[in-house]
Amino acid sequence: MYVEIRGMLNQKYSISTIARKLNISRNTVYKYIRKSPEEMAEWTASTMTRSKKLDIHKELILHWLREFPDLTAAQVQDWLKEKYPEFKVGESTVRSYVRCLREDFQIPKESSTRDYQAVPDPPMGEQIQADFGFKTVKNRFGKPVKLVFIVFVLAHSRYKYVEYQNRPFTTKDVISAHRNAFKEFGGVSKEILYDQDRLIVVSENEGDILLTEEFQQFVNEIKFEVKLCRKADPESKRKVENAVKFIKNNFINNRIFHNIDSWNEQSQKWLKRTGNGKIHNGTKRRPADVFLLEKQHMRQVNSLNHIHKNSITRSVRKDNTILYLSNRYSVPLGTFQKYPEVLYYVTDDNKLVIYVQESGEILATHCISPDKGKLIQNRSHQRDRSKGIKELIEVVSEHFTxxxxxxxxxxxxxxxxxxxxxxxxxxxxxxxxxxxxxxxxxxxxxxxxxxxxxxxxxxxxxxxxxxxxxxxxxxxxxxxxxxxxxxxxxxxxxxxxxxxxxxxxxxxxxxxxx
Structure with missing residues (x-):
């Protein structure tokens, strides 16, 4: 190695390049180049005769490596601690010793590989796969913003739906995203495949799946089958995993964040243009085209008919307003207490419609303002401060002749x-x-x-x-x-x-x- 390092230095390679090519640390490179050829020869000779701390356990370690070729140095160290609690040795020492034994006794490290079998696509309307994704982006000021998103993929057509938030999802958010996805898909599939996320699942319970209380009520309402991936087996939901990766690499990367509303709008346009509009590498068909056929096999849900397909959930603020594109839009007094969360969508004539998710009741309709930081308020949403004054004047005047x-x-x-x-x-x-x-x-x-x-x-x-x-x-x-x-x-x-x-x-x- 000393000769290789010297040769690469003579070829004007940098320290970082040498370390990367030889798969060693830069400190090791520096240690070698500080030694002259004579010093290196003396040091090499001393290592040939010098005993090593782990030599007393050499045969035991060799036995382990031969019996378990995929054994890691960290496992070797742990097994030694378990067998000899008083024996103290550093992690780097064990790692170096195990590497030397593998080289000297020709024991290559084997890695277990998984055999994959091609699985046919489920029938149309059979399965939706859902998963969460996380990605940190930068806003226009260069500051990091962590985005959380949930992706739904129709397993047959690969048709996708995604919603983003700049805060962690709650179970209510997840349920709202499901409703919006079902509205986009034109119904619900027979089953939905999930990872074991705490917002949805309490325990797999040996097959008798225990869901969170809120989500169980939602499942009872919509009536679909919940299917879970087994632990440490993400390959079973490969379609949605690929969708998450595709969204991160194609849509999110290098995109500047302004606000969550505009981000979701850009995402909807991207899905139409690329996410669902581009030919899929696996099926060799456009998901949007296949979806037109699969949509006919989705089961209709009556309780979703009042939900607009582009609706987005919003929390109602204490002052009975919601935020949209840096402006505050009013809802009727008392909405904050009665409906902590509402849905909204934008009409073709650039109006903001705010409504209740459960009943579809429209709470407010506003013309969208092009300004920023404004309060857009309907007169009917203001407190009628004159109410009560007239009555009070009437009562007081009754006391006079x-x-x-x-x-x-x-x-x-x-x-x-x-x-x-x-x-x-x-x-x-x-x-x-x-x-x-x-x-x-x-x-x-x-x-x-x-x-x-x-x-x-x-x-x-x-x-x-x-x-x-x-x-x-x-x-x-x-x-x-x-x-x-x-x-x-x-x-x-x-x-x-x-x-x-x-x-x-x-x-x-x-x-x-x-």
Whole structure:
């Protein structure tokens, strides 16, 4: 090896090229080129006579290698640790020793190969294969974005459907993608082949497959057979595996990510143009052409009839909007609580239609805005802030004798204090509760006459009239006291008699205190 390295250096090969061609590390190359021919000769001679740490187990290792030619150096190290727990040896030492033994005793490493058998395509409408894929792309700022996608492939025609997300899939997302795929395929196949993904499968359970609760409900609704790949056997779903690889290499690679909506739109166009429009290497036919025949064999699902074929799932935000192409589009108030997720699609006349997946109820229709960062909102989706104010004005005005005048006054308050009208009405209502009908009527008349359009002014006027009435009442009481005193003075002691409370009143008081 030393001679080979020196020869390649003389031919102006780089260190990296030498390491790659000789299948060694660059550090090993550097170690060799630092030695002169004399030093290398001495070192080689010393290695011929020097004992190695693993020589004490040489025969055992040779026995293992001859019995199990595909044994790895890592397994050799583990077996040595298992047999001799106190024996310490490095991984690189074992790897180098095993390599030397294979070379010296002509024990090539055998790798077990799998024998493949060609399997005929299933009948039309028999099987759909589904699988997930992951790929990191870059956005327009050069930052990485991890995309997750789910692919559905009709096993006979190789017709494909794919959906992307820039967040991990949930079981609800998976179910929604299934519905969209069935809508695209024109129905559902007899069976669907899956990998053992945790969003779908809990356990294979020796053939009695246990599905997640949500997905089991979906299977019961649509009624199709679930078939799983065996563990460590991805070849059984080779068609969808090839589709995932094809999508990564042909569509995703070197494509710039802007947003998930435009990405899904580009994907749909790519499927039509290339994914399903290009001649398949295996079948030598265009999947789109074969699909026209296979579509007739798909079983129709009535609950999918209301789902548009290009629908995409969207989460409803707390402010009752959904995001589409960097804009917010409104849905009716209460949608967030009632329908956390909705579907949408774009019509030919560039309108965004948002609807409920289960029932097909259309929640909103918007004209798509060419701008970015805008809120597109229907008036019917806004909270009717006037609702309740009219009723409140009606209720408050009922307490006045002149209801029409009161309504006029309260509406003027609403015009002057639109933001604080509830506070204004609340204060007037408080005045009504604490004052008499005569007082509030007089206060209303004075406020209208003097144009005192404020609840605080109304409160001050009510307080003024109440004080005046108290003063008048006090003066009247003083006059009555003087009159009574004069009358009493004219009476003799014998003419006076104290008022007596009926005896029954005392019995009532005593009973109530027990």
């Amino acid at each position: 002149n209801k029409s005048q009161a309504t006029k006054y309260l509406n003027e308050l609403r015009n002057r204090y639109p933001r604080y009208i509830r506070d204004q009405l609340s204060l007037i209502k408080k005045c009504i509760e604490l004052g008499s009908l005569e007082v509030i009527d007089e206060a209303l008349a004075l406020c209208m006459e003097r144009q005192l359009f404020s609840a605080n002014d109304f409160q001050d006027v009510v307080s003024l009239f109440k004080r005046q009435r108290q003063v008048n009442s006090t003066n009247a009481s003083d006059q009555q006291i003087d009159t009574d005193y004069n009358d009493i003075a004219e009476l003799t002691l014998t003419d006076t008699e104290a008022n007596q409370r009926p005896l029954e009143d005392y019995y009532t008081i005593m009973e109530s205190t027990k």
